Amino acid sequence: MKEAVEQILARLRDQKVEVPADEVESRLRLLVEKFGVPEAEASRSVVNYFLKEHGISPASFAARKSERVKVGEVNGPERWIDLEAKVVELWEATSSAISQTGLIGDETGTIKFVKWTKSDLPQLELGKSYLFKNVVTDEFQGRWSVKLNRTSGIEELASEVKAAEAPVGGAVQEMKISQISEPARWIDLRAKVVQLWEPTSETISQTGLIGDDSGVIKFVKWTKSELADLVEGESYLFKNVVTDEFDGRFSVKLNRTSKIEPLEVEVEVSPQEASFSGAIVDVQKGSGLIKRCPICRRMLTKGVCGEHGKQEGTYDLRIKAVLDDGQRVQEVLINRERTEGLVGISMEEAKTMAMEALDHEVVKGVIEERLLGRYYAVSGPTVDRYILVETISPVSPVAAREVADLAARMREVV
């Protein structure tokens, strides 16, 4: 918020408009917090509001600000720029507010563009090169785009602009799955489809796990992407997919700008099995009797799914716990079946307990009672920082041999 206020003030100062920072901030807050306007949009609106107050037309202001840049030089949202670029791709507009959208590019890269219906600009033709005047940059999920609005202009160029392949906005880089460490990165992956799951929503055409020799990761292929169906066990080059993060776990999303190429050579998927032995030092929030969103299986918080809003929800029983051996910590996820076996209560019993106590937390309490402070050995596949527990058993009591080993070591450390 602070940064946005600074930017607004700077932009206003460029126009010799001085406004107190708190006025800018309160107006921005009102839009963002009360009305849920995206910050970039709200910033624009605030700038325009104060410019208008001072009798400056936002259009003329914008026109004066634009600068000639290359596609590869786009490095921030809300910049008014001129571009000489070629229309590389035209996509179907998803909304009547958009007259045309697609990719334009020059020798430094390509960038998504959106031409608003309201802009009343002439139609662009695929393969032709234009001077795009006074377009504004935008950002979504770490990627840049340019918007063509009423103050923008388009002039067809006589000479063709050579367009590069690579899109702009954090160069797309081929990665190993284990290298994925942040959301909203556009990457290429060579991976094998390890598992396909039943999609839980019509907006998802396919979902499951893909893997390479460094690990496995969940993927989601959106229906709108209109990509060909993936086959379990086949290997593909996944081009231009975007990383996402939920609950500390990463996934990749395949959307309309992504591409899938079948690979002749099979990608080796190493079974990312791990085992760990230690004391359970924490049973985390979200353990016990929980409700999941029927669409996406995420846990509901107070009956609300982060993605799908208020939901009736379906019950599940699970444990998120932390094992600790004094040197490392290991987070584990224990599913319903194994939780039932480990804690000795079925989900039906858990429901009854919760009903009687009028509190779901009572189940978590029982789990803590049984597990906290005790030593367990677990094994199972790893996903991100978790072990998805397949086997869990109490560590056996200290054996005489272990004590003898300790005594022997004692004698060495003199």
Place this chain on the structure above:
Amino acid sequence: MAGFAREVARRIFASELRDSDLSFRENEEQYAPLYLITPTGARCNRVLVMGTLTEKDNLGDDVEYWRGRVADPTGSIFVYAGQYQPEAAQTLAATEPPAFVAVVGKPSVYETEDGKRLISVRAESVRRVDSDTRDRWVLETAARTLDRIEAFREFVEAGGADGFSSGSELLKKPSASREGVDIGKALLHYSPDLERYRVMVATAADFLEGGISGADAGPKAETAERVAPAAAADWEEVNDGEIGRLEDLGEERDFYEDEGPEGGEPIEEEEIFFAGREKASPRKRR
């Protein structure tokens, strides 16, 4: 939460914890974690302590504020739980000593008016466990302590061979790892007598040997009495007291200040002997 890594719960015997009074923050930020460095160079923001809950008291007036004493084969340590650790407080309230407990918590250092620094553990969780679990902890803690003693020896020897003579010079070694730095800090602050801690581990090993070989002889309940004789002998000398302000090793240290009853007297801690009085050497201070 990207970049957030949970702190490991270090395994430290009560006796070593009680010798510890060096704490520091890594940086000036408000929520920078506070670490305790123990004499053998363990850096802890969190500990797992197991042993016998030998006594418990509610020190609070309006709000319950529980203190328990947990004894392991080497000594004992106070654990505290108040309104901000409701589950831990509840367990302490409900548990009749003696009983085996596992305590996960943050070490706290409290400085008395005469500058004595006393250590306790602010419990995140307190749970009853069985003797097998406690034995497992003793074995594990012995092994981790030996690891640290070995690393300490290696560090000092490596420094000695290079002509370094003091901890401060060792700290300047460009190659010093984080572990090395922690050991350097411990060396500078405590000049520890490593033999003392080796003997402490030996005490724990003896305890296990006695317990394991005779484990089949009697019912489990008897093991509750198997606390260290040396530590037990000193319990009588303890004067109960209330706590004042504690320098807390947790992130919520501001809360903690509200928990201490007003105008509390400092805790008088007994001297620690874990292997007989004659073996306990006074700690060197700079």
